[in-house]
Amino acid sequence: MNRYESFNRVEISRSALRHNLALCRQLAGAGCGIVAMVKADAYGHGMVECARILAAEGVETFGVAEVGEGVCLRRRGIGGEILVLAGTLPETIDALVEYDLTPVLLDGSLLDTLAERAARLDRQIRVQLKVDAGMGRLGCPPEEATEILRRIRALPRLRLQGVMAHFPMADDPGSDNTTRVRRRFDAMIRRVAGFLPPDCRLHIANSGGLFYGSGTGLDLVRPGIALYGCPPDGGVHGGGHGTERLRPVMRFVSRVIQVRSHPAGTGLGYGHIFTTSRPTRVAILPAGYEDGYLRSLSNRASVLIRGRRVPVIGRISMNLTMVDVTGLEGVCAGDEVVLLGRQGTEEITADEIASWMGTISYEVLCLLGNLNQRVYVE
Numbered sequence: 001m002n003r004y005e006s007f008n009r010v011e012i013s014r015s016a017l018r019h020n021l022a023l024c025r026q027l028a029g030a031g032c033g034i035v036a037m038v039k040a041d042a043y044g045h046g047m048v049e050c051a052r053i054l055a056a057e058g059v060e061t062f063g064v065a066e067v068g069e070g071v072c073l074r075r076r077g078i079g080g081e082i083l084v085l086a087g088t089l090p091e092t093i094d095a096l097v098e099y100d101l102t103p104v105l106l107d108g109s110l111l112d113t114l115a116e117r118a119a120r121l122d123r124q125i126r127v128q129l130k131v132d133a134g135m136g137r138l139g140c141p142p143e144e145a146t147e148i149l150r151r152i153r154a155l156p157r158l159r160l161q162g163v164m165a166h167f168p169m170a171d172d173p174g175s176d177n178t179t180r181v182r183r184r185f186d187a188m189i190r191r192v193a194g195f196l197p198p199d200c201r202l203h204i205a206n207s208g209g210l211f212y213g214s215g216t217g218l219d220l221v222r223p224g225i226a227l228y229g230c231p232p233d234g235g236v237h238g239g240g241h242g243t244e245r246l247r248p249v250m251r252f253v254s255r256v257i258q259v260r261s262h263p264a265g266t267g268l269g270y271g272h273i274f275t276t277s278r279p280t281r282v283a284i285l286p287a288g289y290e291d292g293y294l295r296s297l298s299n300r301a302s303v304l305i306r307g308r309r310v311p312v313i314g315r316i317s318m319n320l321t322m323v324d325v326t327g328l329e330g331v332c333a334g335d336e337v338v339l340l341g342r343q344g345t346e347e348i349t350a351d352e353i354a355s356w357m358g359t360i361s362y363e364v365l366c367l368l369g370n371l372n373q374r375v376y377v378e
């Protein structure tokens with residue numbers, strides 16, 4: 001990543017990533033494989049680095065959105081199977097074949113072209129099929145799966161590696177939608193069973209489906225957010241289901257660049273959306289919306305300094321954020337500030353930041369991780 005040297009940095013913990021993988025494996029059970037979802041630069045954690053850490057732990061299948069991400073993984077030495085989940089258009093076929101990526105087919109439109117290309121190169125191409133069992137987004141309707149799978153079976157150059165679907169509401173542990181989608185998937189699989197090769201692997205579970213149970217019992221699970229240490233339900237249903245054992249992988253750390261004192265009645269920063277009501281000490285950090293610390297966190301977020309929680313005050317600007325450190329002894333320029341993660345016994349979670357921003361942990365991790373310089377720690 002070509003970022004300038006900065007006072008802001010994202011720290012990625014290798015041991016936390018390994019720990020979360022082990023937990024996912026334990027829940028998945030013996031005989032169930034992991035597709036590690038490393039799309040979006042591994043949710044801001046660094047796709048290549050994370051894939052290397054996970055591959056060293058024995059992960060053999062990775063999930064990315066687009067072909068370009070798969071090409072990048074291969075060029076950086078990642079082996080195993082790489083699923084390309086967000087569609088393949090005819091112009092991606094060369095790269096798919098050259099880099100041995102597995103397209104997740106959404107319908108039958110590419111089958112003949114893929115088979116022709118494979119024949120010309122005297123190769124086999126692995127494919128998987130995505131069925132829309134209730135997500136209402138990508139994939140083929142269950143009733144069309146039989147015909148597509150029949151065509152795949154008739155094309156010896158194509159090897160069907162898997163059939164998958166995706167849950168729309170698996171982040172809600174109590175959702176009966178998830179049970180219904182699972183039933184529709186299972187029913188479709190029973191109908192097409194005759195067209196599936198014996199080593200064809202079935203999978204439906206994201207992190208929610210894995211932790212809350214409705215996606216288990218198949219051949220693979222596809223955790224993303226859980227690998228990066230956040231509960232799939234945003235923490236709103238409390239612990240249980242094992243999510244309390246997840247360990248956050250990312251920290252976002254900055255420094256104090258100035259500390260100032262203001263009398264009561266001073267307007268601070270753009271728009272003066274905060275006015276001091278008492279003599280106030282303000283610490284200023286060189287992080288702002290450019291770094292993914294969004295403007296919607298103005299007057300709302302908290303950060304950790306010297307092991308204590310202090311509030312963000314005033315407008316977050318492009319590169320600057322103010323925090324109220326009144327009464328906190330000894331704060332000075334150079335102090336470490338934690339915007340996400342643990343400092344001492346205090347912790348700010350991605351879910352907490354997400355609640356201040358009106359979003360979900362996924363978006364917080366992508367923003368902070370992909371806009372800042374990353375360093376890998378044990």
Ligand SMILES: *Cc1c(COP(=O)(O)O)cnc(C)c1O
Nearest residue numbers: 037166206207222223224225226
């Ligand atoms: C991103 C993604 C996942 C992982 O979802 P999490 O909620 O992060 O576990 C699984 N399957 C598909 C198809 C995805 O796109």
